[in-house]
Amino acid sequence: MKLTKCEQGHFYDGDKYPACPYCNTDLQTETAIVQTSEAPAAQSAAPDGPVAGWLVVLDGPARGRDLRLGVGRSFLGLDAAAAPVTLSPDAPLGARQATVVYDDQADAFTLLPGSSQELCYLAGEAVLEPRPLTGGEELRLGSNTLRFVPFCGGGFRW
Template identity: 25%
Template structure:
């Protein structure tokens, strides 16, 4: 007997099967007339309706917990995060020892440091060696055994007005420095060293005023001094804000005698 087609396109023998055996077993067959593979359905389907094509569904996870981004491990209770600004706290009662420069070894108890001995200045009138004085010894000092006074300078105008300065044999340097033979303080217009010099020659029994290396000009009785000039009694030396009056001791009426008493004259 010829085969018949069911409503779903299956061909079967109606003598052997009262209904389509393919529909009962959910099988699919190739329908040559349709030219395509029909899907297996358990329910009646309109053969003319188009088969919807849907996007593939993702595989469901095994567990019911949704898959999310990785979660960070939670720290235990009481945990304090360590940051860059936090510092380790020292234990209670701890006192840090300050870092200081290397300390010197402490002397034993009862030890008293001895001060460095100060150089003893020789009394005026006594001869000193070249090493002690730090300068060349004058001829009169070498021959007489002491450094004699040969005259004075008296400040009659300026910051040191009323003060006197001793002039001795040989070269006397004038300036503000304490290393000078004649130290004039208080007047900043006077150079620290060698602003001017006064000389006394015991051989010729004569005084001279010699210009030094000062910035300001030296005046003798109001005239500029650029070369050595003889210095006489009551001559006025002017430099800066200071004026000095010269008072000689040695001269025509007095000369120092040496040890033998045959070179230097005496008072007449």
């Protein structure tokens, strides 16, 4: 890599670009250091492994649908249509509104705050610290209300 500095003070790879890609944005491609297009929306993904519980959407854009929760961490967010989704583990931090954890050794569920600007609410209160889930609790993500339904617990675990 040939580190080059342009007249504006930007550093760039002179082997990769004939001129500064910061000053000449036409030089930026999908392999460029700086991307000018927006990052793709977070993709929903079912957790790997066996199901540990569900969140059922009571109202909102996805009313009647369920989100599968797995063993370990299940990240929650909203898709482009503002419907709740279970996110893949590599989803951007800004998309994660909450996390539901099933700890199979402790046989317990916990709701954790997300890393998004948007908050998750449990029983009408913002989730700002870990909160236990036992079953039947209602969460709110955006304009959606969801009910937690455990599968594991009460003597059953994978």
